[in-house]
Amino acid sequence: MWFTRSQLRGVGFASGQARGNFALERVLCMALCAYYQFPSKPCVEQVLRVPCLGDNYAYLLHDVDTGTVGVVDPSEAVPIIDALSRKNWNLTYILNTHHHHDHTGGNTELKARYGAKVISSGIDKDRIPGIDIVLNDGETWMFAGHEVQIMETPGHTRGHISFYFPGSRAIFIGDTLFSLSCGKLFEGTLEQMLSSLQRIMSLPDETNVYCGYEYTLSNTKFALSIEPKNDALQAYATHVSHLRNKELPTIPSTLKMEKACNPFLRTSSAEIRRVLEIPLAADDAEALGVIHRAKNNF
Template sequence: MVLARTGLRRLPAPLLCGVMALHASSLAARPALLPSAVAASPVHACSSARQCCWQPVGFLTQPALPQAPLCLAHAAPHSAGPGLRDTKLSPRLGNSLWGARMQAGSSGGAHAVRRSSGASASTSTAQLSIELVPCLSDNYAYLLHDAAAGVTAVVDPSEAAPVRAALRARQLQLTHILNTHHHWDHTGGNLELKKEFGAQVVGPAADKQRIPGIDVALAEGDTWQFGGHEMHVFDTPGHTRGHVSFYFPGSEALFTGDTLFSLGCGKLFEGTPQQMWASLSKLAALPAATRVYCGHEYTQSNARFAWAVESGNERLAQRSDEIARLRSERKPTIPTTLGLELATNPFLRPSSQEIREAVRAKPDASDAEVFAAIRRKKDSF
């Protein structure tokens, strides 16, 4: 395996399609939740290789959900509110999930770490399929599948059984395990799945001594090839010292583990507020249409805190209603998008005057200092 460190800090922002991970009926009922730049297009007329197609699928033992596929095309970046933002999620989803199929362009068929520039070689139209796999009480693992290349990965498998069941239901063979950090609820299934499938374990270089079964260690600036899809690695310390996030620019997909949540961010177990703020700022600089796949279903509880510090945010009010509806129907609130997080996540909005007043920040406090105050307030909320 060839490894190349690019050292790049800012990735190119090509014009990619955007998608909101919302049920079709909720979109029709709440058009205000969508930015004006997003418009629905016919479900079965996906003419653009950059268009993202979402469709609910049955999972494990339950029959398939009512079919309500939706295609969205994104014409321009979302307008962002002040500062940055993030989210959390909560209850388990039982045996149903949303399957996301994204037509994405990128190069290659091998899965070697390579390239010395930040440009994405978007030449093919191989599909990257992403499926949520509920684990434990509120964790999410994610199955990534490139049918053209015949490779399948799981991100942060906290336990083996749900992942194995999902693979069997799809008749897939696991080839890779991707870990964002060392915590047991993100790596608990590593060794069992590696032994059963012979999968290669990929994880953070800074935490390689704490990642069970690790084979490939990646760090900031590394580019790793998964089938026909290029993955960029960001060091995102704060929750843990060695935390990383995985970004697939050709699919506009970002796997944040416990760094950025829907309407929240991870607790600071090993890092500092300054480190976490730098990590969130790095992720927030990606295109607004980027879909965020985080490690937990914490959104509903996070929404309560967000409302407590910024009740004047109309976009947050609309989103809170939608979150309540989704959870009442036992549907996931993930993925979210960076644009939506920037507009509603208090941890990405330290320049909001209402939030600054809520955490009693000094008038001359920096965004990093306000972020630290928000984190302290959330810890005791």
């Protein structure tokens, strides 16, 4: 988790940037909550990345006050079980953004072992292993006192949803959006994907974006190839390279960073349109399609 100098000064920290362990992240999160005047219990106190299947991420969510634990998109069970054992946590909920096996592969074993409730989209209720709780677009669900807003974000799949924690300014977004990219269109249309991306862009800039894969370093190469004069992108690419050289994660990113750097959120960029020869008169869905095809062929 990263904070700007102005944010840190605003809550009484020294200038500069801070990136720390989960305990420090919790302190900074609480301080930022006060700074931004968030509700009194806004933050999921701990978010633990769990690498799975090589380049996937599942996420363990832990509420310190109640001991409630959720896992988002467990592609396999063993890494989740190991992480829970190290923390001496018990699993309460399994949250699935969509039905693909690399996001649900651990459901059955984890549910059997811990008695966890499986939560996902009503559209995907027949495709999610072990589903118990069906949630639909616009509904609110409570995770140990933390509000979770359900957002339909189709495009990658028909029933894809995202879990938005407004108090924590965090969204768990599966394969709809990656840092510097977005998901492939397996079941949805360009128009659906564009609508999903625009909906995500309507969230606050400070939103932390938790996606399903550690693809950021490879994504920098394509992004720079079609918008090489983007100063923010150049700086972010350098930062990403530095992190990955130290085998550190790049996730979460922030929505502000994605808006400034992610070509799939920048369909109106004059430079991208010039490089990819997208007519200025083309609408955003057409531009998104050209960017998608260029990425697939990169």
